[in-house]
Amino acid sequence: MIIEETQSFCQPKEKWNDFIIINQHSNPTTSLINDKITIFGGNKRQMSSKKVNLLPKYQQIFDEIGENIKLARKRRKLTTEQVSERAGVxxxxxxxxxxxxxxxxxxxxxxxxKVLSLEGDFKNIAKDDVFGRKLQDLDLL
Incomplete structure (x- = not known):
């Protein structure tokens, strides 16, 4: 979507039924566009993501990752405010x-x-690709 912006309003260039009014001197304005919430505030635009549908066994992996991150934060005696500020979120x-x-x-x-000094764990994602290496070895035969 292409958006044309002036100092007082923002209007999509595609054919839409509505447009979004922005007052840059007040609180962010929220509008619903194509099932996404768009927040406008000053020069920042943030789009929230649509819900990701995962099978329960894969959602459990994310749940474990989240729990591990939470435990790592608590072990370091850091608050959510401290970590979020340092991470820029x-x-x-x-x-x-x-x-x-x-x-x-x-x-x-x-x-x-990175804030929790665990960026090394991030490098291990898909590092040991046993299945991929077996496929590669079969292809070499």
Whole structure:
């Protein structure tokens, strides 16, 4: 979607039934566009992600990751405010990570792990690809 912006309003260039009014000198304005919530405040635009549908066994993996991050934060005696500020994210985003929300961007997970000095764990994602190596070996025969 292409958006045309002036100082007082923002209007999509595509054919839409509505437009979004922005007052840059007040609190952010929220509007519903294509099943996504768009928050406008000053020059910042944030789009919330759609819900990610996962099978329960895969959601459990995210739940465990979130719980591990939460335990790591508590072991370091850091508050959610401290970690979120250092990671450059909102506290509610950190809460979503600690609950295992798969719709949070992977870069935000990395920033939180970096604050907790666990960025080395991030490098281990898909590092030991046993199945892929077996497929590669079969292809060489």
């Amino acid at each position: 909102h506290r509610s985003t950190l809460n979503r990570i600690e609950k295992g929300d798969p719709s949070v961007a992977i870069g935000i997970y990395f920033n939180v792990l």
